[in-house]
Amino acid sequence: MRAPDDTTIKAGQTLLSVEDVSLSFGGVKAIRGVSFDIKKGEIRAIIGPNGAGKTSMLNVINGFYHPQEGQITFKGVKRRKMRPHDAATGGIARTFQNVALFRSMTTLDNIMAGRTLKMHSNFFWQLWRYGPAEREEIEHRHKVEEIIDFLEIEHIRRVPVGRLPYGLQKRVELGRALAMEPELLLLDEPMAGMNLEEKEDMCRYIIDVNNHFGTTIALIEHDMGVVMDLANRVVVLDYGQKIADGTPDEVKANQAVIDAYLGVAH
Amino acid sequence: MLYREAGQFKTNYRADMAVFPILQDRIGVFLILLVAFAVIPFVGSNFFLHAIMIPFLIFALATIGLNILTGYTGLLSLGTGGFMGVGAYACYKLATVFPEVHILVWVVASGFVSAAVGVVFGLPSLRIKGFYLAVATLASQFFLSWCFIRIPWLVNYNVSNAIEVPRRSLFGIAVTGPDATPQARYLVVLTVVVAMTWIASNLVRGRIGRMWMAVRDMDIAAELMGIRLLNTKLLAFAVSSFYCGVAGALLVFLYYGSAEATAFSINQSFAVLSMVIIGGLGSLVGSFMGAALIFTLPILLPHIMAALGIPIQSATAEQISFMVVGALIIFFLIVEPHGLARLWQIAKQKLRVWPYPY
Amino acid sequence: MLCVKPYGMLCKIFVVPFYEMWDLPDIFVQTLWEGLVGGTLYSLIALGFVLVFKASGVFNFAQGIMVVFAALSLVGLHSIGVPAFLALILAAGIMFVLAYSVERVVLRPLVNQPDIILFMATFGLTYFLIGLGELIFGGDPKVMITKQLYIPTGALSFDFGGGRVELQKLDITAMVVASVMVAGLAVFFSKTRIGRALRAVADSHKAALSVGISLNQIWVIVWFAAGLVALVTGIMWGARSEVSFALEIIALKALPVLILGGFTSIPGAIVGGLIIGIGEKVGEIYWGPLLGGGIESWLAYMIALAFLLFRPQGLFGEKIIERI
Numbered sequence: 019m020r021a022p023d024d025t026t027i028k029a030g031q032t033l034l035s036v037e038d039v040s041l042s043f044g045g046v047k048a049i050r051g052v053s054f055d056i057k058k059g060e061i062r063a064i065i066g067p068n069g070a071g072k073t074s075m076l077n078v079i080n081g082f083y084h085p086q087e088g089q090i091t092f093k094g095v096k097r098r099k100m101r102p103h104d105a106a107t108g109g110i111a112r113t114f115q116n117v118a119l120f121r122s123m124t125t126l127d128n129i130m131a132g133r134t135l136k137m138h139s140n141f142f143w144q145l146w147r148y149g150p151a152e153r154e155e156i157e158h159r160h161k162v163e164e165i166i167d168f169l170e171i172e173h174i175r176r177v178p179v180g181r182l183p184y185g186l187q188k189r190v191e192l193g194r195a196l197a198m199e200p201e202l203l204l205l206d207e208p209m210a211g212m213n214l215e216e217k218e219d220m221c222r223y224i225i226d227v228n229n230h231f232g233t234t235i236a237l238i239e240h241d242m243g244v245v246m247d248l249a250n251r252v253v254v255l256d257y258g259q260k261i262a263d264g265t266p267d268e269v270k271a272n273q274a275v276i277d278a279y280l281g282v283a284h
Numbered sequence: 285m286l287y288r289e290a291g292q293f294k295t296n297y298r299a300d301m302a303v304f305p306i307l308q309d310r311i312g313v314f315l316i317l318l319v320a321f322a323v324i325p326f327v328g329s330n331f332f333l334h335a336i337m338i339p340f341l342i343f344a345l346a347t348i349g350l351n352i353l354t355g356y357t358g359l360l361s362l363g364t365g366g367f368m369g370v371g372a373y374a375c376y377k378l379a380t381v382f383p384e385v386h387i388l389v390w391v392v393a394s395g396f397v398s399a400a401v402g403v404v405f406g407l408p409s410l411r412i413k414g415f416y417l418a419v420a421t422l423a424s425q426f427f428l429s430w431c432f433i434r435i436p437w438l439v440n441y442n443v444s445n446a447i448e449v450p451r452r453s454l455f456g457i458a459v460t461g462p463d464a465t466p467q468a469r470y471l472v473v474l475t476v477v478v479a480m481t482w483i484a485s486n487l488v489r490g491r492i493g494r495m496w497m498a499v500r501d502m503d504i505a506a507e508l509m510g511i512r513l514l515n516t517k518l519l520a521f522a523v524s525s526f527y528c529g530v531a532g533a534l535l536v537f538l539y540y541g542s543a544e545a546t547a548f549s550i551n552q553s554f555a556v557l558s559m560v561i562i563g564g565l566g567s568l569v570g571s572f573m574g575a576a577l578i579f580t581l582p583i584l585l586p587h588i589m590a591a592l593g594i595p596i597q598s599a600t601a602e603q604i605s606f607m608v609v610g611a612l613i614i615f616f617l618i619v620e621p622h623g624l625a626r627l628w629q630i631a632k633q634k635l636r637v638w639p640y641p642y
Numbered sequence: 643m644l645c646v647k648p649y650g651m652l653c654k655i656f657v658v659p660f661y662e663m664w665d666l667p668d669i670f671v672q673t674l675w676e677g678l679v680g681g682t683l684y685s686l687i688a689l690g691f692v693l694v695f696k697a698s699g700v701f702n703f704a705q706g707i708m709v710v711f712a713a714l715s716l717v718g719l720h721s722i723g724v725p726a727f728l729a730l731i732l733a734a735g736i737m738f739v740l741a742y743s744v745e746r747v748v749l750r751p752l753v754n755q756p757d758i759i760l761f762m763a764t765f766g767l768t769y770f771l772i773g774l775g776e777l778i779f780g781g782d783p784k785v786m787i788t789k790q791l792y793i794p795t796g797a798l799s800f801d802f803g804g805g806r807v808e809l810q811k812l813d814i815t816a817m818v819v820a821s822v823m824v825a826g827l828a829v830f831f832s833k834t835r836i837g838r839a840l841r842a843v844a845d846s847h848k849a850a851l852s853v854g855i856s857l858n859q860i861w862v863i864v865w866f867a868a869g870l871v872a873l874v875t876g877i878m879w880g881a882r883s884e885v886s887f888a889l890e891i892i893a894l895k896a897l898p899v900l901i902l903g904g905f906t907s908i909p910g911a912i913v914g915g916l917i918i919g920i921g922e923k924v925g926e927i928y929w930g931p932l933l934g935g936g937i938e939s940w941l942a943y944m945i946a947l948a949f950l951l952f953r954p955q956g957l958f959g960e961k962i963i964e965r966i
Contacts, residue, residue, distance in 0.1 A: 080508055082964075106510025120501035122492070123565070131494045135510040139491070147486035152298070155490060159297040198509065324963050360758060415701050415761065416673070419897045420950070423943030434934045504964065550891060558769065561762050603777040610770025617753040617763045 030057045032091075033202055033234050034079065039088030041074055048074040049085065050258045056202065061228055062236045063249035065269075067278060070255040073115055076204045079236070080105040080112055093201075106135055113191045115207045115238075121180035125190050128179055129165055129276035132197030133158045153270045165193050169223060185216040192223060196231075203227065204239035207242060217244065224248060246270070254278070294529070303485055312574045315417025317534075320474055325467045334539075335468035336580060341477045344575035347559040348484050349527025354557070355565035356488055357520035358500030359409060363421035364528050365554040366428030369548030370398040371529025372536040373438045374425045376447045379537075380440055387452040387460060391533045400520040406521030410514045415505075418464060425550050432545035446544040449537050460537045476534065480527065485568055485615045487523065496520055497566070519596020528556075561613050573624040577612075659928035668805030673927045679813040679918020682820045683882075686875040688903065688911035689824065690868040690874035695905045696844040697864040698749065699757060703764040706893025707771045708869060712737055713876025713885040714779045717787060726790035730873075734848030746860045753857070772887065781887065786880030788812070793881055795837060816878040823874060824912060827867070831908075836863060844906065898946030902957055910958040916940045 035055035041048045043091075048092050049071045057064045065070045077083040079090065080099030092108055120128050137158060143151035168171055169189050174182060179190050188208060195203055208224065209217045221244060227233050239245050245252060246266040254262040254269055256278040262269050269275055294300040304310045324337065350364050375394035379387060405424035409417055434439060439447055451461030458464040459472050487493055495516045498506040507513050536543045555578065563574020575603055582605040589596045596604070620626050663670040687705060694702040715736045719729035750762050788795060794811040801807075831837040842850040843860050851857060879889060899918050903910025922945070926938045 024502060073570050079515055082504070102507045103510050103512060106508065110510060114505065119507035120498050120505070122496050122501055127494055131498045131506075132509060134491060134495055134498075137491045141492070144490050145483050146485060147490055151490060155301060156297045159301065163297075194509075208289070209325075294680075358758075360761070408947060408951060411954050415650070416901060416950060416954070419901050420947050422897060423940060423947045426940035426943055427870065430936060430939050434936060550894075554765075557765065561765070599781075600777065603773045606773025607770050607777070608773075610766045610768065610773060611767025613769065614748055614763050617755075617759050617766065618748075621755070621759055641899060 023145070030059060033058045034090070034092045035077075036079065036090050037088055038088070039075075039078055039085045041078060041083055041085040046092070046256055049078065049255075051256065052258070052260045053088075054253045054260060054263055056234060056236055057251075059228075059232055059234055060225070060250040062234075063243075063245045063252045063266075064238045064255065065235060065252060066246055066255035066261075069257075072255055072257040073206055076112060076206055076236070076238065077256065080204060102164075103243050106198065109199070109201035110204065111195035111202075113188070113195050113206060113208060115210065117184070117187045117191055118182075119179045119187055119191055121192070122178055124174050124176050125166070125171060125182075125193075126162065128190055129162045129193045129197045130158065132194040133162065135198065145278055153277050162197060165196050167195050168196075168226070172186040183211055188212070188216075188220065189223070192220075192227075196227065199231075200233060203233050203235045204240075205235060207238050207240065209239060209241055212260070214218035217241065221248060285390050292493060301489070302487070306640060317478065318476075328375050329537075330466045333470045334532070336471050336583065338466070338470055338539050339535075340576055340579050342531050343471050343559060343579050344572045345477050345480060346531035346556050347533070347563060347571040347575045349524045349531060350402060350556050350560050351566065351568070351571050352484065352488070352496070352527065353520050353524035354560055354568065356500065357496040357517060357524075358405055359406075359517060359520060360418040361414070361421040362418055362550065362553050362557065363405065363423075363425040363428070365548045365550060365552030366425040367398050367402055367525045368532030368535065368552060368556075369428055369432055369545070370401045370525070371532035372447060372543060373432060373547065374529065375384065375400065375533035376439075376449070377438065377592065379452065380450060383450070383452075386454070387537070388454065388472070388476075391530055391537070394533040395526040395530040397547065398532070399526040402521040402525025402528075403518050404617050406517040406518050407612060409517045410523070422497075422550075425553055428543060429549055432548060444544075446540075446542050449540075449544045452537075452581055462541065463552070464538075473534055473538050476530065480530065481568060484527070488568070500566075558609055558613060562609070562623055564625030565621075567623065567625030569628060570625030573628070577624065578609060582607060654932055655929070666805065667803030668807055669927075671802055672807050673805070673923050675809060675813075677923030678881075678916060679816060679919070680923060681916040682817050683875060683915075684878055684895050684899050684919050685912045685915025686820055686823075686871060687876070687893050688899040688915055689827070690871040690875070691896055691900055692903075692906060692908055692911045693827075693864050693868045693871065693917070697840050698843070698861050699794040699831035699847075700749070700764060701757065701905070702759045702868065703761060704767040704771060705868060705872065705896065706890040707768045707775070708737070708740070708872040709876045709879065709893055710873055710887055710889050711740070711771050711876075711887070712869065712873035713774050713786065713880045714775055714784065716877065717784045717880070717885055718779045720787050720790065721784075728747065729787075730791065733871060733873055736871055738866050741862050741865035741869050744865050745858055749861050750858060756960060770792075770856060772890070776887070782883040783886035783888075784880075786877060786885055788881045791877065793877075798879075810882075812878075812881050812946075816882075819878065824873065824908065827908065836860075840864065841861060848865070895942050898942045901946040901950055904955070904958050913957060921945050 020243065024273070032055045035053070037053045038051050040050050041122070042078070053073075061112055064075060066072055074083060078085050079100065081102040083106065084099040085238050087230050090100055090188055092100070092105075092110070097104075120131060123131065139150040139154045147155075166175060169192065171186065171189055171193065174190075175187060179187055182190065192205075192208065204223070208222050212220065224235060224237070225248065228235055239248075249266055251264060252262075252269045253260060256274075261274040261278060262272040264272075294305065299305065304313060325333065328337065346364060346368055349367075350361060353359050353361050371394045374397035375390050378385075378390040378393055382390075401424075405421065408420045412420060433445070436442075436445065439445055442448060448461050451458060451463065453459060454468075454472065457468050459468050465475065488496070495506070495511050496512060498509070499513060499516050503513060506516075532548065536547070559574035559578045560571065561574070562577055563572070564570030582602050585605050585608075586596055586598060586602045589601070616623050687709060691702055692709070694700055694705070712733055712830055716729055716733040719732050721724055722870040724732065744767065748767060749760075752760055752763055780943065793815055797808045797810050798814070799806050799808040831840060839850070839855045840859055842853070843857065847857060850860075870944070876885065876889075896915075899911060900912040901914070903914030903919055904914070922938050922941045925941045926935075930937045
């Protein structure tokens with residue numbers, strides 16, 4: 019069931035790499051000199067105890083936080099820091115730990131909003147909603163309906179997402195990220211707070227996205243069972259530092275990882 | 285029974301995304317427009333046209349303008365009056381300096397002037413948010429008010445320090461100035477308002493509207509999706525100020541006839557904001573309803589009270605309508621934060637399933 | 643005079659005002675003093691905002707009209723024959739009734755709504771109080787009962803730098819009263835049980851609820867405190883000019899004060915108020931004539947706006963780290 023063969027990924031191209039990234043807020047060091055890479059087509063997990071700097075790492079990758087040191091190479095372009103707009107146009111999409119949907123908009127509008135960057139009709143046509151503007155709306159509506167189909171959320175198309183239960187909100191958020199047709203999809207705890215059935219559904223969507231669209235995925239997850247099943251490679255952070263990096267089996271056997279999770283005095 | 289959508293299947297996305305996907309709505313809107321264009325001007329009394337319909341429509345336009353900024357984009361503004369004033373003064377200057385050019389051209393042009401000013405005062409919205417931004421818009425309001433009073437050039441050095449609307453005509457019929465009939469002015473205002481409402485509806489339903497709402501609901505997520513926050517907010521400021529500017533120009537040229545700086549004071553800003561709140565944040569239909577309620581309340585109140593057997597003076601009526609508006613705002617926020625527009629939606633929904641409860 | 647032709651305007655902006663300050667120090671000191679007193683009153687209004695914002699997260703747009711309403715109640719009660727000090731107590735009582743009603747009618751049903759909704763509710767409250775105030779007391783300006791409340795009037799004057807500087811006793815009283823009130827509030831916040839509960843509520847409503855603090859009670863208390871601050875502000879301001887609804891617009895000047903000082907900081911409100919007060923007076927006297935005067939109406943907002951662009955978190959606020 020696992021996505022592309024592990025051996026092909028090992029040999030594959032690097033899509034994104036971070037080198038020696040350090041990030042601090044005032045005196046608090048959130049990330050200290052972390053380097054790792056994400057290869058094209060893989061599912062890469064970032065794990066670690068609470069406060070290890072995982073979300074901060076994602077924030078650095080898509081440009082929401084700007085690291086003080088280090089560099090980020092995405093699709094061969096080296097940068098001191100990412101900017102949110104460059105990340106988005108470059109094909110990085112993400113979901114958030116605490117759902118960050120547009121709460122008063124409908125499911126349909128949320129996912130349509132994900133297409134914003136792909137829509138180009140100018141202001142003049144938008145004014146009359148005629149010609150290119152209208153054609154574009156219809157064309158993108160087709161794409162959005164495909165995503166709605168794929169995620170099986172047809173029934174909530176016209177419901178403002180603020181009214182949806184948590185599990186469905188997570189699914190809509192995935193839909194919004196997919197609407198950007200990303201090359202790299204960042205998922206921040208996609209399964210937090212879900213029951214077993216919802217987790218299984220979400221796993222299936224993630225694998226399908228990876229298989230069918232060939233999307234590279236980086237995900238943060240606390241459920242070790244899920245991580246070991248889904249991921250091709252795992253990077254482990256603790257106190258802002260990288261303590262292990264490798265296949266799920268390697269990581270599982272790593273003494274530093276075991277210490278971090280069981281708690282050893284630092 | 286009359287309001288049913290059963291049997292109306294949409295076979296393509298174009299039909300599904302229409303403004304009024306339900307046939308009965310389309311008929312309803314057509315009838316309203318028919319009455320507004322072809323019945324009211326010939327049946328309505330001069331008082332009704334001049335004192336109720338014209339100002340109601342103009343305020344509805346200003347309310348749409350503020351709604352684009354506050355309701356759709358979530359940027360609280362207390363400077364609406366100032367932007368309306370920019371439109372009015374710009375239109376006056378343009379129309380007196382170039383009297384041969386068509387007045388409607390200048391009305392639209394004054395909207396662009398107002399939009400430019402709006403963009404300048406919208407610039408701080410990159411760094412500041414929420415209530416802080418509201419204070420920034422207050423800065424624009426007080427600064428613009430000061431300009432209207434202190435710069436006599438704006439009123440061509442009139443002794444009265446007021447705008448005095450010149451005579452202008454359209455197809456040979458006077459539309460501004462003392463001898464324009466209420467009918468002519470009403471039809472001009474109605475045309476402009478209907479056209480601009482249609483454009484606003486196109487904008488908010490498309491990509492731009494979604495960008496505005498995305499910024500309103502969760503600006504960080506919007507930014508990480510590649511929406512440029514500053515551009516989106518500035519566009520909202522520009523479009524909003526454009527609407528307010530045109531409303532201001534219409535207000536002076538087709539309603540007041542002459543105006544001093546006090547017509548665009550902070551109280552005007554507050555009045556338009558209350559129209560937005562009562563009508564419903566983020567609703568175009570609501571903008572009309574809010575404007576109708578707030579504008580007509582002080583006019584109708586004495587009549588209502590008299591009908592109830594309690595005659596009151598007009599000053600008292602104004603004070604009571606202030607209280608009623610305040611109470612209504614609180615009432616709506618508690619019971620239905622989306623204002624009259626949502627009540628209208630609920631009523632339509634009930635009508636759809638009638639006679640069953642759901 | 644000192645300005646040479648090509649640099650005329652620059653000189654008028656950057657040199658002449660300072661030269662005048664140095665040349666006529668008595669006028670400069672007088673200006674500073676006027677600004678200080680005006681600033682004190684802005685601080686008092688801002689203080690009312692901060693109290694409510696801290697404890698309930700509500701941006702209380704109605705603070706300005708509360709000042710007007712409190713002062714009108716006092717004057718109105720006295721005008722129908724109530725002795726001055728009894729009227730003062732009754733006016734405080736009216737502010738309590740207002741606080742209680744606001745909590746019951748506005749805040750309680752709107753708990754947990756977004757900030758903007760609560761702001762708009764206080765906007766509605768403003769409308770309501772304007773209508774109610776005009777209905778009961780009429781729209782004309784009133785004279786504050788300064789004598790009857792034994793507030794000293796007249797001026798102290800002394801020679802300074804070749805001229806005379808005049809300090810109104812009224813203004814000195816205003817500053818003393820303001821200082822006493824701020825000190826009292828500081829003690830109340832830090833030393834009493836209710837003060838501690840208030841700070842807890844300010845940090846987190848839910849956490850405060852979970853340890854058994856009654857939100858409703860706290861809200862009534864802070865709104866009442868804001869009402870008392872409004873009453874004091876109304877008396878002082880009324881004594882300096884008159885009691886009228888125009889005060890409600892002037893009270894909006896407290897907003898730039900809040901921007902400078904931060905929405906939750908009491909010292910910020912004080913310092914911000916003084917900066918704005920002095921800044922706008924000095925600006926009006928020394929730079930105003932260049933622009934034709936009257937710049938007092940917007941200068942405060944522009945100062946605050948310029949400041950915001952460089953320090954969005956205010957004077958005393960900490961840098962905000964956005965999380966997602």
